[in-house]
Amino acid sequence: MKNQTVILRTQSIGKYFYDPIRFKVLDDVSFEAYAGEFLTLVGKSGCGKSTLLYCLSTMDTAYEGELFIEGQKVTGKKTDELAAIRSRAIGFVFQFHYLLPEFSCLKNVMIPALKLGKYSHREVEERAYQKLDMLGLKDQALKPASKLSGGQQQRVSIARALINDPKIILCDEPTGNLDSKNAQNVFDIFKQLCSEMGQTIIAVTHDNDFAKNSDRTIELADGKILNTKTYLLD
Amino acid sequence: MRSNINVEIALTHIFTRKRQTLVAALGVTMGIAMYIFSNSLMKGFGKYSRTEIFKVTPHLRIYKDDEISKPLIEAKSPRQVVIIHNPKITTLSRTIINPYALLAEVKKQDYISSAAPQVNVDVFYQNGKTQLKGVANGVNMVEADAMFNIQGTMVAGSLNALSNSLSSVVVGSRIANKLNLGLDDNLTIVSSAGVVKVMKIVGIFSTKNKATDESKVYLHIAAAQQLVKAGPTYITDIYANIKNPDEALAYSQLLQPITSYKVEDWKTTYADILAGDLIRQIMSTSVSMAILLVAAFGIYNILNMTISQKLDDIAILKATGFAGRDIIRIFVLEALIMGIIGTALGLILGAICIQILSGVYVGGPADYFPIYFDPGVFITSTVFGLLITIGAGYLPARRAARIDPVAIFRK
Numbered sequence: 031m032k033n034q035t036v037i038l039r040t041q042s043i044g045k046y047f048y049d050p051i052r053f054k055v056l057d058d059v060s061f062e063a064y065a066g067e068f069l070t071l072v073g074k075s076g077c078g079k080s081t082l083l084y085c086l087s088t089m090d091t092a093y094e095g096e097l098f099i100e101g102q103k104v105t106g107k108k109t110d111e112l113a114a115i116r117s118r119a120i121g122f123v124f125q126f127h128y129l130l131p132e133f134s135c136l137k138n139v140m141i142p143a144l145k146l147g148k149y150s151h152r153e154v155e156e157r158a159y160q161k162l163d164m165l166g167l168k169d170q171a172l173k174p175a176s177k178l179s180g181g182q183q184q185r186v187s188i189a190r191a192l193i194n195d196p197k198i199i200l201c202d203e204p205t206g207n208l209d210s211k212n213a214q215n216v217f218d219i220f221k222q223l224c225s226e227m228g229q230t231i232i233a234v235t236h237d238n239d240f241a242k243n244s245d246r247t248i249e250l251a252d253g254k255i256l257n258t259k260t261y262l263l264d
Numbered sequence: 265m266r267s268n269i270n271v272e273i274a275l276t277h278i279f280t281r282k283r284q285t286l287v288a289a290l291g292v293t294m295g296i297a298m299y300i301f302s303n304s305l306m307k308g309f310g311k312y313s314r315t316e317i318f319k320v321t322p323h324l325r326i327y328k329d330d331e332i333s334k335p336l337i338e339a340k341s342p343r344q345v346v347i348i349h350n351p352k353i354t355t356l357s358r359t360i361i362n363p364y365a366l367l368a369e370v371k372k373q374d375y376i377s378s379a380a381p382q383v384n385v386d387v388f389y390q391n392g393k394t395q396l397k398g399v400a401n402g403v404n405m406v407e408a409d410a411m412f413n414i415q416g417t418m419v420a421g422s423l424n425a426l427s428n429s430l431s432s433v434v435v436g437s438r439i440a441n442k443l444n445l446g447l448d449d450n451l452t453i454v455s456s457a458g459v460v461k462v463m464k465i466v467g468i469f470s471t472k473n474k475a476t477d478e479s480k481v482y483l484h485i486a487a488a489q490q491l492v493k494a495g496p497t498y499i500t501d502i503y504a505n506i507k508n509p510d511e512a513l514a515y516s517q518l519l520q521p522i523t524s525y526k527v528e529d530w531k532t533t534y535a536d537i538l539a540g541d542l543i544r545q546i547m548s549t550s551v552s553m554a555i556l557l558v559a560a561f562g563i564y565n566i567l568n569m570t571i572s573q574k575l576d577d578i579a580i581l582k583a584t585g586f587a588g589r590d591i592i593r594i595f596v597l598e599a600l601i602m603g604i605i606g607t608a609l610g611l612i613l614g615a616i617c618i619q620i621l622s623g624v625y626v627g628g629p630a631d632y633f634p635i636y637f638d639p640g641v642f643i644t645s646t647v648f649g650l651l652i653t654i655g656a657g658y659l660p661a662r663r664a665a666r667i668d669p670v671a672i673f674r675k
């Protein structure tokens with residue numbers, strides 16, 4: 031199937047929570063994600079999916095084991111270095127959109143790119159329009175983010191995650207707030223990003239269809255990898 | 265490009281909360297205006313009281329201090345029994361011995377800008393039965409005028425006649441009034457040595473200082489020496505001015521080893537007035553500082569509130585690659601904008617206050633309210649205003665930078 035370049039790898043990731051009592055949320059989680067792969071994380075509520083995703087995101091650094099992104103060891107790096115890695119290589123989609131309410135949709139999409147500083151302001155604007163167009167929101171670009179419907183806001187936040195063409199896109203229930211039509215639309219876009227752009231998507235989901243249609247599903251139970259399913263649909 | 269987006273976010277936050285920004289800024293405005301106002305006032309008073317002081321007092325004065333008699337046998341320790349005695353002032357003559365050698369020596373010092381000998385004599389002024397007590401100032405008129413700008417205080421007659429006439433006198437305006445004398449009238453001066461001189465009034469001055477105007481007359485130095493039956497080497501004081509009067513104390517200490525006579529700087533002479541000035545200065549500075557601090561607290565509060573309301577925004581910014589220092593920059597910049605607006609308004613308000621007050625006529629010796637524009641005050645208040653707002657912005661900004669985005673996303 032896909033080429034087998036490892037883009038993200040974990041080595042025995044373990045994590046504890048101490049509040050209210052010490053317990054192990056993640057236990058010896060080791061897996062690899064490949065370039066262009068659409069990977070889903072499933073499991074019962076409370077099994078540690080989000081926790082794992084935050085560790086992969088480099089925002090949570092309080093874990094044991096090691097994390098590699100693009101072959102580079104990320105574990106133990108300084109927070110500013112991690113911020114730079116996120117800026118360049120990782121996009122996020124959450125269940126909630128987290129758009130900045132005072133800014134237009136376009137600006138919301140542009141901000142991570144302006145922060146990265148790789149393209150000129152005009153190029154960034156063009157690219158932002160292009161991403162919004164891809165998600166069917168070009169006509170909403172100049173509206174304030176707070177004036178959009180929930181589904182529209184969620185799609186703006188997906189455009190924001192895509193603006194820097196990150197190698198890895200991490201999603202925590204990205205379609206949880208969307209109706210089935212919009213969910214299907216987002217799913218198709220994700221599919222396309224993996225196959226055409228070679229981006230890797232790691233998505234936490236409760237939606238079985240969503241999972242079944244991805245390339246591979248990792249099932250977690252009590253913080254451990256229970257099993258891995260590879261689908262050979264096409 | 266990278267810093268631009270930080271600026272843009274800060275500006276957007278500011279623009280979407282204009283009211284709060286303005287309120288915070290106005291706090292700073294009040295503090296700055298108060299600071300400028302009170303400091304300009306202090307500077308004005310200081311300058312005014314100095315001009316008053318330097319109308320009659322030199323920066324440095326050398327004179328023979330009173331000597332106190334010593335016991336025949338001095339006690340070596342406090343517990344030792346000594347001959348009881350009654351200490352008395354034993355000054356027999358006020359003259360400085362060999363004054364012109366000392367004067368030449370003083371003039372040789374390169375920090376001395378001018379020096380002049382003086383003969384001060386305690387006298388009575390008489391006209392018929394009326395008597396006034398005062399001090400006759402025997403001076404070299406040219407030198408004295410250079411030092412005290414006597415010409416500038418003249419209300420009638422002129423100083424010129426004093427230079428070569430031993431029987432001319434320039435009197436204070438209140439003496440002339442009280443004795444009912446005018447120009448070209450005769451004034452009788454009786455000295456403590458019993459000499460009586462009748463002198464012609466050739467000029468009248470008015471310093472607007474009551475004590476001076478009703479006690480002081482200027483006459484030729486030789487005429488003053490005649491009043492105490494002394495020769496040309498009788499000199500009671502040597503007056504000296506230096507370039508910067510604020511350094512008077514240091515230079516008085518520098519000058520003291522040259523002579524065994526007392527060298528006194530004007531700040532020691534007027535220690536009471538200057539202490540009052542200092543206390544007023546400290547009070548007004550601390551009041552304006554307190555206002556600025558309250559203003560800073562206002563900014564601190566508003567930023568804290570903004571940050572608490574924008575936890576989600578901060579979390580997503582951090583998630584999408586903004587480093588802690590970017591977050592700090594954003595919020596410090598917001599504080600700084602409030603500070604700049606507030607400070608600018610404060611400078612304007614302060615300037616308006618000064619402008620208005622400096623036009624207020626208060627009469628008396630001051631004429632107009634003694635307040636004036638001092639660029640230094642404006643500069644220090646700007647620096648204070650901005651430093652305090654940066655400080656007030658930094659604390660909440662640092663808190664924002666430390667926010668853990670995961671904790672926010674989990675909610």
Ligand SMILES: Nc1ncnc2c1ncn2[C@@H]1O[C@H](COP(=O)(O)OP(=O)(O)OP(=O)(O)O)[C@@H](O)[C@H]1O
Nearest residue numbers: 047048049050055074075076077078079080081082
């Ligand atoms: N900050 C925290 N302190 C202590 N325990 C926590 C904390 N956050 C999460 N947990 C616990 O860790 C476990 C894993 O949480 P996590 O959010 O990863 O679950 P999840 O798999 O994403 O569940 P869901 O599908 O409901 O989102 C849960 O039992 C949760 O109660």
Ligand SMILES: [Mg+2]
Nearest residue numbers: 079080081202
């Ligand atoms: Mg979860």
